[in-house]
Amino acid sequence: MSNLAISVTDLSKKYGAALAVSHTNFQVPLGTICGFVGPNGAGKTTTIRMLLGLITPTGGTGQILGEPITSPENYLPQVGAMIEGPAFYPALSGAENLRVLATLGGFPQERVDQLLKQVGLAERGNSKYKTYSLGMKQRLGIAAALLPNPKILILDEPTNGLDPEGIQEIRQLLRSLADKGTTVFVSSHLLSELEIISEYIVMLRKGEVVFAGPIQELFDQQQPYMIVKTENIGDLEKIMAIAQSAGHHAHIRDGAAHIEGPAEWAGTLNKLAFEVGILLTQLSPQLPNLEETFFEMTGEQK
Amino acid sequence: MIRSIARIFFAEWRKLRRPTLLIGTLGAVAFFSVLVSSLLFLMIDSPNGNGDRGIRITREMLSLPSGATQAFSSIGNLLGIIALCVFAAQTAQEYSLGTLRNLLVRQPGRIRLLVGKLASMKVFAVIMTLVSAVISIGVSYALAGGKDVNTTLWFNSDGRLEIAKTLLNVFISILGFGIIGMVLGILLRSPISSISLGVLWLLIVENIVGAVKSSTLQWLPGNQLGTIAVGGTESVSYTHALSLSGLYVGIALVIATVLFTRRDVAN
Numbered sequence: 001m002s003n004l005a006i007s008v009t010d011l012s013k014k015y016g017a018a019l020a021v022s023h024t025n026f027q028v029p030l031g032t033i034c035g036f037v038g039p040n041g042a043g044k045t046t047t048i049r050m051l052l053g054l055i056t057p058t059g060g061t062g063q064i065l066g067e068p069i070t071s072p073e074n075y076l077p078q079v080g081a082m083i084e085g086p087a088f089y090p091a092l093s094g095a096e097n098l099r100v101l102a103t104l105g106g107f108p109q110e111r112v113d114q115l116l117k118q119v120g121l122a123e124r125g126n127s128k129y130k131t132y133s134l135g136m137k138q139r140l141g142i143a144a145a146l147l148p149n150p151k152i153l154i155l156d157e158p159t160n161g162l163d164p165e166g167i168q169e170i171r172q173l174l175r176s177l178a179d180k181g182t183t184v185f186v187s188s189h190l191l192s193e194l195e196i197i198s199e200y201i202v203m204l205r206k207g208e209v210v211f212a213g214p215i216q217e218l219f220d221q222q223q224p225y226m227i228v229k230t231e232n233i234g235d236l237e238k239i240m241a242i243a244q245s246a247g248h249h250a251h252i253r254d255g256a257a258h259i260e261g262p263a264e265w266a267g268t269l270n271k272l273a274f275e276v277g278i279l280l281t282q283l284s285p286q287l288p289n290l291e292e293t294f295f296e297m298t299g300e301q302k
Numbered sequence: 303m304i305r306s307i308a309r310i311f312f313a314e315w316r317k318l319r320r321p322t323l324l325i326g327t328l329g330a331v332a333f334f335s336v337l338v339s340s341l342l343f344l345m346i347d348s349p350n351g352n353g354d355r356g357i358r359i360t361r362e363m364l365s366l367p368s369g370a371t372q373a374f375s376s377i378g379n380l381l382g383i384i385a386l387c388v389f390a391a392q393t394a395q396e397y398s399l400g401t402l403r404n405l406l407v408r409q410p411g412r413i414r415l416l417v418g419k420l421a422s423m424k425v426f427a428v429i430m431t432l433v434s435a436v437i438s439i440g441v442s443y444a445l446a447g448g449k450d451v452n453t454t455l456w457f458n459s460d461g462r463l464e465i466a467k468t469l470l471n472v473f474i475s476i477l478g479f480g481i482i483g484m485v486l487g488i489l490l491r492s493p494i495s496s497i498s499l500g501v502l503w504l505l506i507v508e509n510i511v512g513a514v515k516s517s518t519l520q521w522l523p524g525n526q527l528g529t530i531a532v533g534g535t536e537s538v539s540y541t542h543a544l545s546l547s548g549l550y551v552g553i554a555l556v557i558a559t560v561l562f563t564r565r566d567v568a569n
Contacts, residue, residue, distance in 0.1 A: 049403075049566075049567070049568065052403075052406075052407055053406070053407075053410050054403055054406055054407075054566065054567040054568070055566035055567065055568055056566060072410040073410045073411055076407055076408070076410050079407070081407050083403055083407075084400070084403075085400075087399055087400030087401045087403065087404060088399070088401060088404075089317060089395075089399065089401060090399070091320055091322055091323075092316075092317065092320060096316060096320075099316060100313045100316045100317060101313070101404060101405075101408050103309055103312050103313040103316060104309055104310060104313035104405060104408045104409050105309070105408040105409070106305075106306075106309050144404065147408075148408075
């Protein structure tokens with residue numbers, strides 16, 4: 001068996017003339033947490049739906065746990081998923097909603113109580129779903145996704161509506177699942193969260209993959225930079241000139257000079273500034289983060 | 303295969319047995335059963351008739367072995383409309399609530415899912431039929447004495463056979479209405495639209511068309527299903543109604559199955 005949890009080749013989906021997903025290629029190794037990012041309408045949910053057999057691709061192929069996505073019955077018993085937010089029967093309790101899915105999937109009913117406890121809904125499990133807050137609905141959706149004790153967990157925006165404490169809990173939960181060998185494929189708009197937990201990233205823009213691979217590889221492709229502030233704000237222009245004469249791109253933003261270059265060059269810059277009598281009040285080497293990289297690669301406005 | 307259909311059946315049953323739906327539906331069934339059965343006996347001497355559309359059902363007719371189920375068979379249409387609403391709502395809500403994607407992730411075999419859901423709703427229809435039969439026959443028996451209707455033939459071997467035949471006919475009729483509701487639910491994907499269209503067609507369109515041109519009653523689907531419940535009428539034979547209903551329901555099921563299995567679940 002291959003060590004890939006998910007593998008797609010040239011996967012495409014067309015709605016009429018519009019190409020929602022275009023010749024997508026990416027692979028997700030087993031046991032990793034993979035962030036799936038892209039602006040609204042980039043094709044994330046369409047891709048997830050194709051992976052789960054809910055919609056039929058118009059082109060390309062895909063495999064989950066080595067099984068073709070055209071035969072979802074072969075792999076879905078080992079996959080947990082929450083797509084486009086939680087969806088349950090409002091007149092049933094949270095626990096009863098999970099029991100419907102446990103019965104359908106042939107999972108032991110005891111799992112329901114365990115999972116309600118795991119996602120912090122033990123005390124509200126018998127309340128009707130329609131009385132739940134958005135955060136509680138989200139937790140129930142995650143519990144439903146965990147019902148099969150999945151090898152792959154596919155989550156679409158799992159932290160929507162959660163408070164910071166809830167987000168942290170979900171982060172810890174995903175981390176602990178990955179530590180136990182579960183592959184987590186998670187789409188989210190909270191890029192800072194994904195940056196913390198993801199080892200892999202798949203980035204989509206307008207239905208096309210702009211990056212797929214280890215997150216470190218993504219950052220390695222980005223230019224590090226440093227933020228420089230001077231005692232006299234008028235000296236920023238001189239700092240820019242020094243940087244540009246040394247071959248570094250630079251611009252002034254928010255009262256500071258942003259200079260592209262490795263952290264090691266900071267010492268040289270400091271020395272050059274000192275030599276022309278400029279006192280630096282801040283010299284911070286920065287590594288690009290996922291959010292900045294995302295905006296740069298997808299061409300989205302910050 | 304059978305095991306997975308059984309799981310779908312029990313999962314669907316968890317939804318169908320919820321008190322608001324089960325008690326609410328059976329409450330409506332009980333109400334109509336009591337109402338129609340009571341009117342049949344209490345208006346037995348009315349010059350305006352005591353049956354459907356002013357038909358007079360006499361003491362002599364009610365004293366026959368079929369007397370016990372006379373009221374029950376004429377409730378068939380109402381029970382059918384209740385079944386249509388329940389089946390349509392149960393199917394269409396999977397789309398409108400977005401729960402279909404959860405079901406399909408847990409059970410990707412779409413035909414199996416449809417068969418399991420239908421099997422569960424069939425049991426619901428059986429319960430509706432039995433509750434209505436018990437109440438209707440009970441009310442009829444209780445009122446018969448006070449209206450000088452002889453009930454000696456009701457529960458002899460011929461009477462019991464009539465009860466069994468009517469139970470089967472009403473069940474077939476209810477199931478037909480229910481399947482039409484399910485098909486509408488799959489086609490329209492909205493409980494309100496599917497129930498509205500179904501009820502509008504059965505209660506208004508068919509009645510108007512049938513009143514304007516009575517020959518169309520031979521072909522209208524709701525009328526065929528209603529005819530099955532009463533075991534045939536003067537204008538439409540039981541065999542004609544049964545075979546034509548089977549054809550209509552069969553075609554509807556094929557369309558629904560193709561749509562359900564091929565259509566993307568995109569919302």
